[in-house]
Amino acid sequence: MPYIAFPHQYNDFLKLRRILQIVSTLLSQGRQPLDDVFGYELLSSRLIRARRFAGLPIAQQVQEWQRLPPSLQTPRTTARDLRRMFRVFGLLEEFPTGNYGLTERGERIVRSSESFLSNDEIEAWTNALINLKFYSAADDPAINAVFRIRPFVLMLDLLEHQSLDKKLLTFSMAASSERPAEIQRIRTIVSEVVSGSKTLDQALQTEGIPRAQAANLVKILPSMGEQLALIERHAGVSSITQRGRLFLANARDQIPIWYRDLPGNATQKKRMAGVLATLAQGAVEEHALSQVLTGIGYSVSQSVVDLNNVGIHVTVVGGFVSATPPISFDLLQDVPAHVRHDPIFGVLGNLLGAGVVLTPATLVTPTGSLSYLPRPRPSIRRRRIRGANQITNPAMLMPRRGASATAPLAIDPLDQARRMELVRERTEQHQRLVASMAELYLARGIIPVEGDFDLLVEVNGVAVLHEMKTLTDTNERLQVMHAVGQLFYYEYFSVPHEVGTSSRIEKAVVFDRVLADQSHIDYLESLGIYIYWRTPEEEINGTPISMVFLRSLLGI
Secondary structure, three states: OOOOOOOOOOOOHHHHHHHHHHHHHHHHOOOOOOHHHHHHHHHHOOOOOOHHHOOOOHHHHHHHHHHOOHHHOHHHHHHHHHHHHHHHOOOEEEOOOOOEEEOHHHHHHHHOOOOOOOHHHHHHHHHHHHOOOEEEOOOOOOOOOEEEEOHHHHHHHHHHHOOEEHHHHHHHHHOOEOOHHHHHHHHHHHHHHHHOOOOHHHHHHHHOOOHHHHHHHOOOHHHHHHHOOOEEEEOOEEEEOHHHHHHHHHHHHOEEOOHHHOOOOHHHHHHHHHHHHHHOOOEEEHHHHHHHHHOOOOOHHHHHHHHHHOOOOEEEEOOEEEEOOOEEOOHHHHOOHHHHOOHHHHHHOOOOOOOOOOOOOEEEEOOEEEEEEOOOOOOOOOOOOOOHHHOOOHHHHOOOOOOOOOOOOOOOHHHHHHHHHHHHHOOHHHHHHHHHHHHHHHOOOOOOEOOOOOEEEEEOOEEEEEEEEOOOOOOHHHHHHHHHHHHHHHHHHOHHHOOOOOOEEEEEEEEOOOOOOHHHHHHHHHOOEEEEEEOOOOOEEEOHHHHHHHHHHHOO
16 A cells, blocks of 8 residues: 655754755855755755765765766755655745745744744744645655545544554554544554554555655654654653644644645635635634635635535634634645745735734735634633633632622631732732733633632643743742742642543743743743743743643644
């Protein structure tokens, strides 16, 4: 049986950033990242190693390799594979002229310069992974074997059932579709190897995967999952993390759409693709969308009919157009490059690389802007605050007492002292912190739970307890100490009464500025506490691992 031939050169995000920066430099010099130019630039920059002449000076290595036939020149082969990998992930695109250019997603990675993954990079790679789809064995429609599969999503599906030797993840590349029967077939193959009823070699032979190729198939995606804290590996055994479960739940919520399966002529497919890429980001205002679609001879009503006819349920409710359930469709990774440059997409606006961000998103078009309602998420069964503007007082997130208005309340001195402290602490700055964080969740249909804490939300079996702290130039140490004590106290005494018994509890502290002392960040992360802060631009930021978790939670 056929399998997906995935690029298998490099998997380290920081090294891939440097390689992509070489592409950017070449393009800025008016040079195209073709096999010979790109490959030997990488070799000269020591970003790749070709072992055959490795003992020679770089200049002489280049000369020796270039004496060989092109098909035997490893730098050229490596460059070709890397270029394909960047295209598959929506970082590089090929124009109809045959020239190449970085996408908006690729530019975000190139702009990073830290010695660690930046938030922009984490978001870009996470979006690339969740939208990674294959239509044919090498993502080449000329190949007869047809696939409709998201291989990384299937890898996580296999790991959700049990921890596995990394080599067994190879079989995620052998599924032809995401139909339940096909997914179960892959699970059965893996179970047979785990139980010993089949050897790995026997299973690989059945699927037509050469043993040497099997190792290459799992060089890239599992490692990327590990770097994004979606997968963890110990002694060669891979397991899904809690963040991975959130990622998987979000991916399962989405219906994957393949451009090549859309019906109609070329123009009709392009129109539908534009609407799909728009709706994949969330609900969009009907009036604004109607104005834009008029520019390409299309309409909201016709797009609803067309998409409903192919099984994509689109509704218009309350002046907004949305797809339910949500769809997975990304112009950078789902639409062929020569199609993306059609004027239709220019009219639809700068969709290329657009993604849901942690602030209200707008899509600028020649006829105005499209206002998005972020993708709805499952809510919880508690008293609800319906909008951040309703949080006029953080005490609204405090529990209502059951005693009648006339019955005197028994006053616990410790409880009274704690409440006095909260009253003093919950200044205007503290209130703004609560509202800022709550707004992120409310915008995605995640409703805060009321209780004896600053903020608690529950999503897909994960409860996240937040403590808000305002900082001065002298109180950082004290506020960190208070945050830790309160988080662990509420986790033990309060949260179990507010969420399901099977929910996993995570803890986060939100500051009104970046912590000045790195040791405080290290201390909080060593306790498993996520760290966020409000920026001067009134946005929420955090440490890289904290932002990975937050984006997974929000379904971004």
